[in-house]
Amino acid sequence: MTDREIPPPVALAAADAPSRHHDLRARDLTLGYNGVDIVHSLDLDVPDGKVTVIVGANGCGKSTLLRGLVRLLKPRSGAVELDGQPLKEWNSTEIARVMGLLPQNPVAPDGITVADLVGRGRYPHQGWFRRWSAEDDAAVEIALAATHTTELAGRTLAELSGGQRQRVWIAMVLAQDTDLVLLDEPTTFLDISHQVDLLDLLDELNTEHGKTVVMVLHDLNLACRYAQHIVAMKDGHIIAQGSPTDIITAEVVQDVFGLPCQVVPDPVTGTPLVVPLGRSRAAAPTAP
Amino acid sequence: MALLERDPAPAAEAPDTHSVIVRARLLRRSRTIGVTLVLAAVAFALFVGTMMIGSFTVTPWEVVRATFGFESDGGINYVVRDLRLPTAATALAVGLAMGLAGIIFQRLLANPLASPDFVGVSSGASFFAVGSIVMLNFQGELVSVAALVGALVAAFLVYVLAWRDGITGYRFILIGIGVSQFFLAGSGYVLSRADLYNAREAMTWLVGAVGQAGDTELRVLLVSLAIVLPIVFVLSRQLSALELGDDTAKALGARVEPMRVALMLTAVVLIALATATAGPMAFVALIAGPIAARLVGAGGSGLLAAAFVGAIIVLTADLVAQHALPSQLPTGVITGAIGAPYLIWLLVSVNREGRGG
Numbered sequence: 001m002t003d004r005e006i007p008p009p010v011a012l013a014a015a016d017a018p019s020r021h022h023d024l025r026a027r028d029l030t031l032g033y034n035g036v037d038i039v040h041s042l043d044l045d046v047p048d049g050k051v052t053v054i055v056g057a058n059g060c061g062k063s064t065l066l067r068g069l070v071r072l073l074k075p076r077s078g079a080v081e082l083d084g085q086p087l088k089e090w091n092s093t094e095i096a097r098v099m100g101l102l103p104q105n106p107v108a109p110d111g112i113t114v115a116d117l118v119g120r121g122r123y124p125h126q127g128w129f130r131r132w133s134a135e136d137d138a139a140v141e142i143a144l145a146a147t148h149t150t151e152l153a154g155r156t157l158a159e160l161s162g163g164q165r166q167r168v169w170i171a172m173v174l175a176q177d178t179d180l181v182l183l184d185e186p187t188t189f190l191d192i193s194h195q196v197d198l199l200d201l202l203d204e205l206n207t208e209h210g211k212t213v214v215m216v217l218h219d220l221n222l223a224c225r226y227a228q229h230i231v232a233m234k235d236g237h238i239i240a241q242g243s244p245t246d247i248i249t250a251e252v253v254q255d256v257f258g259l260p261c262q263v264v265p266d267p268v269t270g271t272p273l274v275v276p277l278g279r280s281r282a283a284a285p286t287a288p
Numbered sequence: 289m290a291l292l293e294r295d296p297a298p299a300a301e302a303p304d305t306h307s308v309i310v311r312a313r314l315l316r317r318s319r320t321i322g323v324t325l326v327l328a329a330v331a332f333a334l335f336v337g338t339m340m341i342g343s344f345t346v347t348p349w350e351v352v353r354a355t356f357g358f359e360s361d362g363g364i365n366y367v368v369r370d371l372r373l374p375t376a377a378t379a380l381a382v383g384l385a386m387g388l389a390g391i392i393f394q395r396l397l398a399n400p401l402a403s404p405d406f407v408g409v410s411s412g413a414s415f416f417a418v419g420s421i422v423m424l425n426f427q428g429e430l431v432s433v434a435a436l437v438g439a440l441v442a443a444f445l446v447y448v449l450a451w452r453d454g455i456t457g458y459r460f461i462l463i464g465i466g467v468s469q470f471f472l473a474g475s476g477y478v479l480s481r482a483d484l485y486n487a488r489e490a491m492t493w494l495v496g497a498v499g500q501a502g503d504t505e506l507r508v509l510l511v512s513l514a515i516v517l518p519i520v521f522v523l524s525r526q527l528s529a530l531e532l533g534d535d536t537a538k539a540l541g542a543r544v545e546p547m548r549v550a551l552m553l554t555a556v557v558l559i560a561l562a563t564a565t566a567g568p569m570a571f572v573a574l575i576a577g578p579i580a581a582r583l584v585g586a587g588g589s590g591l592l593a594a595a596f597v598g599a600i601i602v603l604t605a606d607l608v609a610q611h612a613l614p615s616q617l618p619t620g621v622i623t624g625a626i627g628a629p630y631l632i633w634l635l636v637s638v639n640r641e642g643r644g645g
Contacts, residue, residue, distance in 0.1 A: 072538055096541030103535035115312055123529050124541040137310050154312050
């Protein structure tokens with residue numbers, strides 16, 4: 001029996017619906033704002049059941065791509081297809097039961113409590129007249145437990161630390177009970193230990209709850225460590241994609257980020273570790 | 289085998305956290321309901337109270353009986369139904385409408401300054417109403433129609449000017465202040481062209497007084513309140529998604545643009561008809577929402593509570609304006625006197641928190 005097969009806490013496993021398979025792909029997708037194209041006729045198959053991380057330099061279109069995948073941006077041409085059907089042919093509530101999103105700068109009303117915020121993730125499961133149900137209570141409870149925020153339920157969001165707040169937002173997305181979870185730079189305002197905490201949590205959601213995770217990350221080394229599939233973008237195109245070990249090489253990093261570096265195995269996980277040379281010192285590398 | 293081993297533990301543990309969370313939710317809900325009921329009772333007590341006081345004192349029971357048409361004494365019926373009920377009903381309805389409109393704007397734009405007073409809706413209604421009175425000699429329901437058109441024109445202007453890939457509260461408020469000034473200047477121009485009698489009438493109207501309401505305007509307001517209240521209740525679910533920002537709301541499956549327009553429309557209709565009935569009662573829409581939110585507590589929805597707080601403010605202001613001071617004043621003077629210090633406090637505290645209003 002390997003580590004992976006250790007059963008998750010039962011309260012979660014029992015109530016979690018078995019994960020369904022979904023097929024999210026971009027076909028010849030062009031996205032942009034105000035008449036300027038940012039993502040150019042791009043094709044992408046999001047691997048089902050994996051953690052996919054999109055990386056690239058500032059302005060390469062990685063957040064734009066993520067926004068396109070969850071229909072926050074309409075394609076200028078091409079399409080995003082979910083289970084073989086373009087998103088525009090889907091009912092927006094149906095999409096919201098399959099894909100959840102944590103945007104880059106989520107906003108919450110003043111004075112809202114954690115439980116209330118997480119409960120609002122139930123929106124697509126409620127209707128004009130079908131309000132709160134026992135099922136909603138159960139979903140909120142699962143989401144809080146999965147993000148280890150149960151004991152924060154009664155606090156207001158303003159009282160929480162940055163790391164706790166981000167967990168609570170993820171709990172809200174989890175309460176939505178979707179098989180796909182997309183996150184736009186979820187670690188941006190966190191210090192290094194909270195970044196690792198959060199990525200561990202997302203890894204847990206993938207391995208134990210079967211969520212397909214797609215996120216944009218800035219930190220290449222953390223991306224290499226947590227991604228099962230990495231998508232490297234530059235100027236609105238995908239330069240390389242695949243498992244981190246296969247594609248993150250000094251050449252790709254040089255190409256994508258314009259950063260001279262060495263790539264060595266991470267001493268902890270063996271995944272690629274990018275060591276920048278730094279422009280001023282690049283001339284005098286010390287050979288091991 | 290593994291299943292059998294771990295079955296008993298969660299059965300003991302899971303309902304525990306479950307019940308804690310459920311109990312917390314029920315507690316919040318019962319607080320919201322409790323506070324709303326108390327506010328409703330206070331509003332009703334004030335509504336009855338205003339009709340008791342005057343040169344001829346009436347008992348509460350007589351007021352209630354006369355209001356609902358069960359009083360046989362002709363004198364009491366005359367005092368209550370003909371003299372005092374129109375004013376009291378106006379204060380109640382105007383307060384409900386303004387409180388509700390205020391909190392819808394504030395929650396929709398995620399900013400306590402985003403009251404219809406500031407974003408041009410009230411001044412648009414005022415400009416069209418004053419213009420129609422002074423220049424077209426409109427009366428009765430025609431003034432209501434003019435105010436409604438003015439509020440819609442102002443709201444549409446602000447919405448279109450502020451729209452840039454969605455609406456942000458900050459842009460909306462700044463543009464609203466500009467549009468508001470434009471219509472205020474317009475009202476000033478119209479007044480300067482009016483003859484003395486009309487100008488004086490219009491000025492009283494502009495300050496706002498519940499005693500000036502005509503029967504028709506009041507009836508229009510009451511009917512539209514009866515129509516709009518259920519709509520607001522249905523839309524409150526959308527409002528709680530929209531509050532999380534456009535991106536999150538869209539990801540949750542909400543149809544952001546139509547729902548925001550629908551919510552704003554209901555608020556604009558309410559504020560326009562209330563303004564047409566009693567004038568732009570200063571600050572009621574601004575202060576009702578935050579007071580209600582504080583009473584209901586974190587996580588409460590507070591729409592109805594804000595409506596009742598609005599009614600309480602206007603009824604109290606009317607009581608003070610009519611009876612507590614040596615000479616009678618327009619209601620709007622009192623709400624202004626309460627509201628202005630609150631606004632200053634709000635600006636100071638919002639700035640201190642660095643949210644930049």
